[in-house]
Amino acid sequence: MNQIFGYARVSTADQNTDTQIDALQKFGCDRIFQEKISGLSVQRPALDEMLLLLREGDTVIVSRFNRLGRSRDHLISLIGEFSKRGIIFKALDLGIDSSTPSGKLVIGIFAALAEYDREMILEKTRAGQILAKANGKHIGRPNGVNEENLKKVKRALDKGLSISEIVQLTGISISSVKRYRKALI
Template sequence: MSLQRPALDELLGQLREGDTVLVARFFRLSRSRDHVIHLVNSFHQRGIHFKALDLGIDTTTPAGKFMLSIFASLAEYDRESILEKTKAGQQLAAAQGKHIGRPKGLDAESLAKVKKALEKGLSVAETVTLTGISLSSVKRYRKHL
């Protein structure tokens, strides 16, 4: 899971004491309960307020801080539950012999076109132009050959 959030990093760099971070949906602030709690604690230490419009959370009050921790935990539970259900569905499909993921990258017709073009001495770029097959596919077929 990537924690690179350029817009959030830019926001955090611009915040000053007395500012209020206002979000329409609180779970969009962070990807995990621990991170959102860390952010809100950091805001509190820096004298920055946090408000989430969708849940009416206002961390300037003790009740708001309490509600934030409850909703952050619920959001994390929801994300983990979805991941668990997705994994179970994938395992069931695999057990039933269904293909999971991207389709195989080799198409016999395209492979034949690339093979013929390369046998004639055409470059990869010329093969792409001639066949209409993507550059990455032509390179993959060439590697396969």
Template sequence: MNKVFGYARVSTIDQNLDTQIEALEKFGCDRIFRDKISGVTTQRLALDEMLSVLREGDTVVVARFFRLGRNRDHLIYLVNDFAKRKVHFKALDVGIDTTTPAGKLILSIFASLAEFDRETILEKIKAGQLLAKAKGKHIGRPVGINQQNFEKVKMALEKQMSVAEIVNLTGISISSVKRYKKTIQLIN
């Protein structure tokens, strides 16, 4: 049987949830999850608990839309996640209801905003990489072998030292030590 879950949040301990709870009770929520915590905090126990019990066909109701997410991106993520999980969403203050055509339209606008944000971020990253490359900066893993470190690893391996011991002794990263060890084994 599908459930209707309410979610209410206030940002500080001295604020109260009364008006949100009243609206959610009036709506007829089966269970109401409550958080008294800043919106910027990434861990919200009541929200996380609610997300863990949601099933396809359930409905999430909030009295105030912006009390659901930490910020715009988090709101978009949550609403899109509800859609993927086939969970209905209603925000009483702004009239969003994903069981209606208008609500589905708003949901698709959110999905488009999220996609736009992702593409914009990727474009900025690519532009930054191209600019750095044009200025002669190397991006990513160093090219080739650091001969000095290679020799250190080679000498340590000749003394029968383990990879962990070489890392501790030289400060060379474990991935580099393993890569140099593999190269040495191929040569021999």
């Protein structure tokens, strides 16, 4: 038998979920999961428990759309997961119901906007990197040889130490030690 699961969350310990829970109870939820935890927190035990219990045909209801996910992307990801698993999602405050054509449209628009945002960020990042490179700025790890480390490796090699012994002694990575050794030959 399909079940209706409610989810309520507040961000701080001094807030309460009473209003959310009241709305979820009025809607007829079979089971309500609640958390008092920051939206930014990755640890969401009640949400995780609910996700494990959900089966195809079940419904997830939130009284306020923004209570479900940590971020817009997290929300879109969760709603996408619900859709793939055949789970209906409803947000009472916005009237979103993923089982209706209009609800599917709204969710599709949210997903498209999130994808557009990600693409714009990538495009701006790439443009910034190209501009920085054109202005002579180096992006990434510094090029060349760290003279101090080169001297350490040279002294160690002169003493007859192996590469693994040099790595242990100096803390310099094995690839760097090999590169320095090659530069010294």
